[in-house]
Amino acid sequence: MLTDYHLHLRPDDVSATAAEYFSTANVDRYRAVAEERGIGELGCAEHVYRFAQALEVWSHPLWRESASDDLDAYCGFVREETDLRLGIEADFIVGREDRMATLLESREWDYVVGSVHFLGEHAVDHDGYEVWDHRSQRPDELWRRYFRTLGEAARSGLFDILAHPDLIKYWGSRRPVPEGDLRRFYELAMDGIAESRIAIEVSTAGLRKPAGEIYPAPAFLEMCLEAGCPVALSSDAHVPADVGRDYDDAVALLQRLGVGELAVFERRVRRLEPVG
Numbered sequence: 001m002l003t004d005y006h007l008h009l010r011p012d013d014v015s016a017t018a019a020e021y022f023s024t025a026n027v028d029r030y031r032a033v034a035e036e037r038g039i040g041e042l043g044c045a046e047h048v049y050r051f052a053q054a055l056e057v058w059s060h061p062l063w064r065e066s067a068s069d070d071l072d073a074y075c076g077f078v079r080e081e082t083d084l085r086l087g088i089e090a091d092f093i094v095g096r097e098d099r100m101a102t103l104l105e106s107r108e109w110d111y112v113v114g115s116v117h118f119l120g121e122h123a124v125d126h127d128g129y130e131v132w133d134h135r136s137q138r139p140d141e142l143w144r145r146y147f148r149t150l151g152e153a154a155r156s157g158l159f160d161i162l163a164h165p166d167l168i169k170y171w172g173s174r175r176p177v178p179e180g181d182l183r184r185f186y187e188l189a190m191d192g193i194a195e196s197r198i199a200i201e202v203s204t205a206g207l208r209k210p211a212g213e214i215y216p217a218p219a220f221l222e223m224c225l226e227a228g229c230p231v232a233l234s235s236d237a238h239v240p241a242d243v244g245r246d247y248d249d250a251v252a253l254l255q256r257l258g259v260g261e262l263a264v265f266e267r268r269v270r271r272l273e274p275v276g
């Protein structure tokens with residue numbers, strides 16, 4: 001079994017409307033590519049901040065300009081008109097955990113993908129809300145903050161899958177990167193990850209970004225495996241052509257690290273299926 005659980009049915013651009021993209025014809029395009037690539041289990045995880053209800057959680061400017069759709073209409077569409085698993089990509093916003101819990105608990109997801117995109121008001125992967133205040137800034141402090149926040153996200157219990165776990169490397173060499181062995185940063189997330197045994201997303205999206213690497217780095221993934229966490233496999237596709245993109249690389253990585261099973265979710269219950 002192969003999964004692709006972190007699918008977006010539309011690009012991030014606010015002009016990509018729900019009316020245009022949340023359609024069975026569009027889902028069929030994702031299914032067709034998945035079938036070609038031998039991926040049986042698909043789920044979508046739209047960004048929570050594209051939905052009006054997210055403004056009850058946080059009112060960041062990006063969210064205010066993006067939050068136009070109805071969350072329950074999305075859930076209804078996926079459940080009633082598609083054979084996709086119903087997921088959501090929810091941000092971990094420090095201080096807003098209770099509000100996010102309220103939003104998430106009132107809907108019946110198959111799984112919730114948890115992401116750390118923001119440190120305070122600033123984003124690690126969006127140059128409109130740049131977290132780097134200067135390109136020559138020393139990176140160690142930001143990396144420490146990112147991985148501490150990631151550990152808190154795991155520990156919060158809000159999420160089933162920890163998305164793109166080392167997203168802080170998004171910009172690759174276009175932003176400062178700490179020197180030496182990066183495990184000193186990963187270590188800062190590990191208590192929360194080990195306690196929660198959250199599923200760790202292996203995402204091929206990093207290969208399509210300036211980082212040019214799968215998320216997470218093999219050394220980080222190894223630490224998560226040692227802590228007893230299972231793996232969830234995803235592409236983070238925003239267009240049909242990216243469904244299961246570069247899965248050969250991801251599966252080779254899993255084989256190299258001895259991962260023989262993938263996490264599969266239904267109504268937030270997790271089980272493991274052999275990779276294949």
Ligand SMILES: [Zn+2]
Nearest residue numbers: 089115163164
């Ligand atoms: Zn994300």
Ligand SMILES: [Zn+2]
Nearest residue numbers: 006008089236
């Ligand atoms: Zn995503």
